[in-house]
Amino acid sequence: MNAPVRRLLYLGLLVLYLLHNDLWLWDDPRIVWGLPIGLLYHIGFCVAAAGLMVLLVNYAWPSELDAEDEEQAA
Secondary structure, three states: OOHHHHHHHHHHHHHHHHHOOOHHHOOOOOEEOOEEHHHHHHHHHHHHHHHHHHHHHHHOOOHHHHHHHHHHHO
């Protein structure tokens, strides 16, 4: 895994951390698709966080950890 991609994934993690609390939608009474806008925001946030976690596991997981597990299993 090259370092720029790993740094980009870590940057995505920081962005999601900063966007977690939606203070700008806290008092917004709008209803979209039958749900409050704040709930829809958090549904989208959860989908984005799950997608980022999949990318982190696939591309930023340290290969040394897998090698240790394989050695211990043998």
